[in-house]
Amino acid sequence: STPNLPYDPNTTTQCTWWIDYDSAQACDALLADQWTNLVDFRRWNPSIGPDCTDLTAGKSYCVEAYGETFAPSPSSSFVKPSSSSPSPTPTAQPTSLSVKPSPTSSSTPGNGISTPLPTQPEIVTNCDKFYFVESGDTCAIIAGKFGVPVAKIVAWNPSVGSSCGGLWAQAYACVSIIGEDAKPVPSATPTPTNPGNGISTPQPTQPNMVSNCDAFYFVQKGDTCDVIASKNGITTAQLTTWNPSAGSTCGGMWAEAYACVSIIGQTPTTPTPTPTKPPTGVVTPSPVQPGMVAGCKKFDYVNSGDTCDVIIKRNGITLADFTKWNSGVGSDCRTMWGEAYVCVGV
Numbered sequence: 001s002t003p004n005l006p007y008d009p010n011t012t013t014q015c016t017w018w019i020d021y022d023s024a025q026a027c028d029a030l031l032a033d034q035w036t037n038l039v040d041f042r043r044w045n046p047s048i049g050p051d052c053t054d055l056t057a058g059k060s061y062c063v064e065a066y067g068e069t070f071a072p073s074p075s076s077s078f079v080k081p082s083s084s085s086p087s088p089t090p091t092a093q094p095t096s097l098s099v100k101p102s103p104t105s106s107s108t109p110g111n112g113i114s115t116p117l118p119t120q121p122e123i124v125t126n127c128d129k130f131y132f133v134e135s136g137d138t139c140a141i142i143a144g145k146f147g148v149p150v151a152k153i154v155a156w157n158p159s160v161g162s163s164c165g166g167l168w169a170q171a172y173a174c175v176s177i178i179g180e181d182a183k184p185v186p187s188a189t190p191t192p193t194n195p196g197n198g199i200s201t202p203q204p205t206q207p208n209m210v211s212n213c214d215a216f217y218f219v220q221k222g223d224t225c226d227v228i229a230s231k232n233g234i235t236t237a238q239l240t241t242w243n244p245s246a247g248s249t250c251g252g253m254w255a256e257a258y259a260c261v262s263i264i265g266q267t268p269t270t271p272t273p274t275p276t277k278p279p280t281g282v283v284t285p286s287p288v289q290p291g292m293v294a295g296c297k298k299f300d301y302v303n304s305g306d307t308c309d310v311i312i313k314r315n316g317i318t319l320a321d322f323t324k325w326n327s328g329v330g331s332d333c334r335t336m337w338g339e340a341y342v343c344v345g346v
Contacts, residue, residue, distance in 0.1 A: 003060030004248040008047040015044060016140070017064035017149045020248050027052030034063040035151040066140060066150040067163060119172045122159035129176035139164035146175045147252050205258045207245040215262035225250035230337050232261040287340045291328030298345030308333035315344040 003018045017034075025033065031041060031052075042048045044062040048055060055061075113128050120133075131142055139160060143150045154160055156174040160167040167173070199214050206219075217228055225246060229236045240246050242260040246253040253259065282297050289302075300311055308329065312322055323329060325343040329336040336342070 002249060005058055005060040007060040007062075008045060010046045011062050012044045012065050012068065014065040014068040015062035016066040017062070017151075018060050019063050020060050021055065021057055023057035027055050030055075030063075035149060035155055036063055040065075064149050064151050113178075116172050118170075120157045120159055120168055120174070121166075122157070123172075123174040124156050124158075124177060126178045127156060127174035127176070128178050128180075129174070130172040131175045133167060133169050133171055133173050135169045137167070137169065139167060142173060142175065147254075148175070199264075202258050204256075206243045206254055206260070208243075209245075209258075209260045210242045210263060212264045213242060213260035213262065214264050214266075215260070216258040217261045219253060219255050219257055219259050221255045223253070223255065225253060226334050228253075228259060228261065230335055233337075234261060234266075238266075285341045287337075289326045289328045289337055289340055289342050291326060292341075292343050293325045293327075293346060296325060296343035296346055298343070299341045300344045301341055302336060302338050306338065308336060311342060311344065317344055 003020070005020045007018075019030070019034065021030070027038075031037060038052060041052075041061075041063065042050075044065050048061075115127070116130055116132075119130070129146075131146070133142070139150045139153045143153050150164070153173065153175065154162060154164065156177060157167070160173075201213065202216055202218075205216070215232070217232055219228065225236045225239050229239045232239075236250070239259065239261065240248060240250060242263060243253070246259070284296065285299055285301075288299075298315070300315055302311065308319065308322060312319055319333075322342070322344070323331055323333065325346060326336070329342070
């Protein structure tokens with residue numbers, strides 16, 4: 001993740017996970033939520049004083065420095081248990097298996113959750129979700145796949161070590177524990193709910209979605225916040241405000257779950273599709289891209305899948321002219337709306 005607010009220039013350069021602090025949590029709650037401690041937090045953020053003084057709302061702070069050059073000594077070390085039977089080795093398929101283990105091979109601990117085998121040498125007992133580690137996987141890659149900090153992967157699989165050097169391939173790792181938010185799996189026919197505002201809410205939704213939502217969008221794999229915002233005529237800032245678990249960088253947006261794309265009282269920015277006739281005498285079709293230049297004489301309809309390059313080549317114009325005539329698409333063309341008109345000639 002990256003910081004989105006001002007931060008201390010002396011913050012560690014090896015930071016791998018940032019939070020944008022808004023004062024919603026006290027220091028001890030913040031540290032517990034981020035699976036870190038005050039000693040590490042102060043080392044990564046030199047502006048933080050003893051007892052977590054000087055923690056300031058409106059600033060970004062480092063809460064993880066995975067793989068940092070200097071790391072504290074672990075409180076305990078894991079010794080691989082002796083066994084008369086072969087066991088998995090890092091970077092190699094377990095010698096006791098000739099093929100990838102079947103998910104049906106499992107054990108059922110006291111918590112009643114079926115645990116696939118083989119697992120990392122040491123995993124927590126309250127694990128409720130597992131990932132089969134392939135050759136080439138790292139703790140950072142696995143953490144990214146499941147939207148959690150590396151620190152949690154290490155905490156749930158202690159034998160991997162603080163640097164993740166003990167992660168075994170061809171064995172299962174714990175990627176969620178009981179009580180931890182898990183990515184939802186939509187049912188074939190989501191069951192709507194009726195909150196206090198009387199609006200039917202489809203399921204599943206993004207975690208922590210606002211309660212006054214009145215329009216929803218089902219997030220597909222590959223969707224980004226910019227894409228979702230553009231499709232629904234809102235800003236990315238509005239989208240992340242209404243779906244706070246997505247995070248300021250949108251790294252926590254879940255696929256195959258509904259996101260809020262409008263709230264009660266919100267006025268859509270998409271113009272009404274009624275042709276207008278400006279002073280030039282040229283009829284302007286609707287809807288158009290936001291920020292389109294006045295006096296446009298030639299238009300092109302953006303179809304699903306069209307890119308700026310496609311439109312530019314189709315109309316024989318330059319990127320500079322295109323972004324000048326359609327300022328709302330952005331200099332890198334990432335915010336161009338599909339199913340709306342762009343200006344391609346003045």
